[in-house]
Amino acid sequence: MEQKEALFNYLLRLADNAAILGHKLSEWCGHGPELEEDIAIINTALDLLGHARSLYTYAGEVEGKGRTEDDLAFLRIEREYKNALITELPNGHYGDTIARQYLFDQFNYLLFTELEKSSDETIAAIAAKAIKEIRYHLRRSIEWTLRLGDGTEESHNRIQESFDNIWAYTGDLFVEDVSDEEIIAAGIGPDLKALQPIWREKVKATLAEATLTIPEDGWMHSGSKEGRHTEHMGHILSELQYMQRAYPGCEW
């Protein structure tokens, strides 16, 4: 595989993670459990969309076929999206959203910390800007995990169940394929296999502080890197792409 192709794949994965999770979080707009929380979660959604925009734009440049950030965000079919499965899971109740967010933020934080040192200057620059926001996302999702886990008996039981349910989607974050091998060899991105034990230790410590139990590692879903998604992805895209499909080239 050519390095250019590997880099394009790699950028799409990063961009799709941010775009799809940002889109899921944006569904809370106007429905947050409290006014303040509604604003806070939408700030996170907007941060993620900002990351997605920079990454899609750069992916389009790397690909060199004249595709813009909008083309990449709105005009691909499901199999061409490479976001991690965890990012497309339903929002559920607020504990589900927080558990999904914490597990992803912890991963994203470790990943972008490494990407700041990328041999690719554009990725390093995007990461240096994004990491400040990601650090805040992580701080918030940890705070909420602590409060829900160590809150009432009901909040404790419900968020424990959220972590248990989502756990099987976390393995997918660390799957590596031939594009990753190219990226690691070129010093563009970190070895995900090396991040996994660090991620696990951090998650374990946070859950312990929140009086929660880290779920057992069992069978894990995978496939996002080949574009194999959960049943939720089609529904996300039908809503996300509606305007561009119905009114091609529409701008506002």
Place this chain on the structure above:
Amino acid sequence: MERKDWPLWEVFVRSKAGLSHKHSGSLHAPDAEMAISNARDVYTRRNEGVSIWVVESKHIHSTLETDSESMFDPNEDKIYRHPTFYDIPDEVGHM
């Protein structure tokens, strides 16, 4: 399910180094740390601040509306308390 409202907090934001914290508004939060976090998201998302104070609203003691006649009105006509009867040299600059 019984619903308990989170306590109310008053938010003070310093817009830049050297200036004092000014009251920005209020918000609800379960505790001080989340109040700071919420204040960051509600009151500084358009780059309004470099520092935040929060205090639970119940800890603020205030004058009473009904006292305002005796508290404030008597100062309306005491212009001699304003330091406006001498010229400030230009070199002094902003005071």
